[in-house]
Amino acid sequence: xxxxxxxxxxxxxxxxxxxxxxxxxxxxxxxxxxxxxxxxxxxxxxxxxxxxxxxxxxxxxxxxxxxxxxxxxxxxxxxxxxxxxxxxxxxxxxxxxxxxxxxxxxxxxxxxxxxxxxxxxxxxxxxxxxxxxxxxxxxxxxxxxxxxxxxxxxxxxxxxxxxxxxxxxxxxxxxxxxxxxxxxxxxxxxxxxxxxxxxxxxxxxxxxxxxxxxxxxxxxxxxxxxxxxxxxxxxxxxxxxxxxxxxxxxxxxxxxxxxxxxxxxxxxxxxxxxxxxxxxxxxxxxxxxxxxxxxxxxxxxxxxxx
Amino acid sequence: xxxxxxxxxxxxxxxxxxxxxxxxxxxxxxxxxxxxxxxxxxxxxxxxxxxxxxxxxxxxxxxxxxxxxxxxxxxxxxxxxxxxxxxxxxxxxxxxxxxxxxxxxxxxxxxxx
Numbered sequence: 001x002x003x004x005x006x007x008x009x010x011x012x013x014x015x016x017x018x019x020x021x022x023x024x025x026x027x028x029x030x031x032x033x034x035x036x037x038x039x040x041x042x043x044x045x046x047x048x049x050x051x052x053x054x055x056x057x058x059x060x061x062x063x064x065x066x067x068x069x070x071x072x073x074x075x076x077x078x079x080x081x082x083x084x085x086x087x088x089x090x091x092x093x094x095x096x097x098x099x100x101x102x103x104x105x106x107x108x109x110x111x112x113x114x115x116x117x118x119x120x121x122x123x124x125x126x127x128x129x130x131x132x133x134x135x136x137x138x139x140x141x142x143x144x145x146x147x148x149x150x151x152x153x154x155x156x157x158x159x160x161x162x163x164x165x166x167x168x169x170x171x172x173x174x175x176x177x178x179x180x181x182x183x184x185x186x187x188x189x190x191x192x193x194x195x196x197x198x199x200x201x202x203x204x205x206x207x208x209x210x211x212x213x214x215x216x217x218x219x220x221x222x223x224x225x226x227x228x229x230x231x232x233x234x235x236x237x238x239x240x241x242x243x244x245x246x247x248x249x250x251x252x253x254x255x256x257x258x259x260x261x262x263x264x265x266x267x268x269x270x271x272x273x274x275x276x277x278x279x280x281x282x283x284x285x286x287x288x289x290x291x292x293x294x295x296x297x298x299x300x301x302x303x304x305x306x
Numbered sequence: 307x308x309x310x311x312x313x314x315x316x317x318x319x320x321x322x323x324x325x326x327x328x329x330x331x332x333x334x335x336x337x338x339x340x341x342x343x344x345x346x347x348x349x350x351x352x353x354x355x356x357x358x359x360x361x362x363x364x365x366x367x368x369x370x371x372x373x374x375x376x377x378x379x380x381x382x383x384x385x386x387x388x389x390x391x392x393x394x395x396x397x398x399x400x401x402x403x404x405x406x407x408x409x410x411x412x413x414x415x416x417x418x419x
Contacts, residue, residue, distance in 0.1 A: 089329075089417055089418050089419060090415055090416070090417050090418075091323060091327055091329075091415060091416055091417075091418055092414070092415040093319065093323065093412075093413045093414065093415055093416065094412060094413075094414060094415075095319050095412060095413050096410075096411065096412050097312050097315045097316055097319070097337075097411045097412060097413060098312070098315055098411065099315070099319065100315060100318055100319075101315070177311075178308060179308060179311075181311070209308075209344065210308040210311075212344065213308065213343075213344060213409075214308075235392060238391045238392070239342070239344050242404075242405060270402070271392075271401050271402070272391075273404065274380045274402045274403075274404055275404065
């Protein structure tokens, strides 16, 4: 359990001395988080059971006058009756716990859609080769407009490596946080000022668990799995591979040296997610890089179509 | 997984609701957690205990309602409940199944005074 993770630990975004040192309005809303559900009570009932002498101490709130010849259930604020919970003081919420993150993600998605930009959220264990893959991808894509958001707990090493290729990059340090969230990515996108029809690569914190639940507004999650990690990794961490659209089986040049069974990797990925697309790649030798770049270009082209 | 972040999300929602409904205190809180939501319930309980301190929901009774996992079999096309992510299809035995539900994490309702 990651009890230390969470947004309050203060993400750091490159070039900003600490989180939120810049002025912005934290109450900007990306949707209505306090929505209410109108509902009607069409039923009527009458029954005149006796209550004897006892007093009703219950309160119906809301200026609700009535005599005690029958009880109302389902007319509290919640519109439901729950045994053990007193009426009219039950507030039905039905709100997703991640509603706030999802609202930020939706806002990011709108910005990307307006630019016809295609964003991928790269997720993997630490050390799967995400940054090397990205550097090689940037080289292979030539003059395609693109930008990179790098997420790590500490250091700007990865953004420095990306910038060395000439690409624009923003490093987000999550501090103790174990994942990027929609809010951090929104601020990083503000800094990047994406060109129309850009590719945006969001390199998430190396972690196969937490980032699965946090929508960033991306078009697709891409899971990167290197051949040294073990064929059963998709079975051990199913949530991430279920959430991913594409899996890159990386470092395939090492497969002969570590007895890796590439077909077993692929079978386990498909078992967890029958829809997942699997590409076998070596960022080091360049094998499979064409297929990966073609997939990115196809995603971008699909985004630009009306 | 990220229970502290979830607890903070819950507190934000409660704070928003407190402003909207004008209540003083939350006495009970009911959450719905899907089987495949990746939420470790004891960890969330621990995180809520810490995060709700000083809020209107400090000390509230927290009930977590389990929602079942559902999946669709890609071979026989049937949808069904599954207990484990790696279970085969109970109807045809296929291993090609895709989760279709059970990733919910919601605040269902709360009792306030």
